[in-house]
Amino acid sequence: MAFYSEEDSGDDYLFKIVLLGDSGVGKSNLLARFARNEFYSNSKSTIGVEFQTQKMEINGKEVKAQIWDTAGQERFRAVTSAYYRGAVGALVVYDISRRQTFDSVGRWLHELHITILVGNKKDLKDAREVSTAEGKSLAESETLFFTETSALDSSNVNAAFQTIVKEIYDILSKKVI
Ligand code: GDP
Ligand code: MG
Numbered sequence: 001m002a003f004y005s006e007e008d009s010g011d012d013y014l015f016k017i018v019l020l021g022d023s024g025v026g027k028s029n030l031l032a033r034f035a036r037n038e039f040y041s042n043s044k045s046t047i048g049v050e051f052q053t054q055k056m057e058i059n060g061k062e063v064k065a066q067i068w069d070t071a072g073q074e075r076f077r078a079v080t081s082a083y084y085r086g087a088v089g090a091l092v093v094y095d096i097s098r099r100q101t102f103d104s105v106g107r108w109l110h111e112l113h114i115t116i117l118v119g120n121k122k123d124l125k126d127a128r129e130v131s132t133a134e135g136k137s138l139a140e141s142e143t144l145f146f147t148e149t150s151a152l153d154s155s156n157v158n159a160a161f162q163t164i165v166k167e168i169y170d171i172l173s174k175k176v177i
Pocket of ligand 2: 070
C-alpha cells in the first residue's frame with residue numbers, strides 16, 4: 001500500500017489527510033482557517049468532496065498535505081471509500097460544546113490512519129460539555145494525539161495540522177529508509 005507519493009523532484013512528500021467527525025463540529029472551518037485564514041459564521045453547503053493542498057516544512061523538507069473535507073457527506077454517515085482511499089492521517093473532530101459529537105468519536109476512528117483527536121470550539125467556554133481531561137483520556141486510551149482548537153479565534157489550528165503532518169513524516173521516513 002502506498003502511503004505517500006514522491007514527486008518529480010524526489011525530495012517532496014504528499015500526504016493525504018482526511019477530516020472526520022459529526023456534522024457541525026467545525027471541520028470545514030478548521031480547514032478554512034488553516035489553508036486560507038478564513039472563518040465562516042454560517043455553514044456553507046457544498047456538493048461533493050473538496051480538498052486543499054498546503055505546503056509545509058518539516059525538518060527542512062517541503063511536505064505537501066492534501067487535506068480532504070467531507071463537504072457534508074458525514075451528515076448521512078455516507079462517507080465514501082474514495083474519501084478514505086490513500087489517506088495516511090486523520091483529524092477526528094468533535095465539538096466541546098456538544099457531548100453527542102464526542103460520544104460518536106469511535107465511529108470515525110480507523111486503524112489505518114495516524115490520528116489526532118481534536119476538540120474544537122474551545123472558545124465556547126460557557127457552553128462546554130466535554131472537559132479537556134475527558135478528551136485527553138479518550139486519546140490516551142486509543143493512542144491518538146490530542147488537542148483542543150478554535151477555528152473562530154485560531155488557537156491551536158496550525159499546531160494541530162503541524163502535529164499530524166510531522167508525525168506522518170516521522171513514521172514514514174523511518175519506514176522508508
Ligand atoms: P462541519 O460541518 O464539521 O464542516 O462544521 P462547519 O465548519 O461548517 O462549522 C459548523 C458551525 O460551527 C458553523 O456555524 C461555524 O461557524 C461554527 N464553528 C466552527 N468552528 C468553530 C469554533 O471554533 N468556534 C465557534 N464558536 N464556532 C465554530
Ligand atoms: Mg463541512
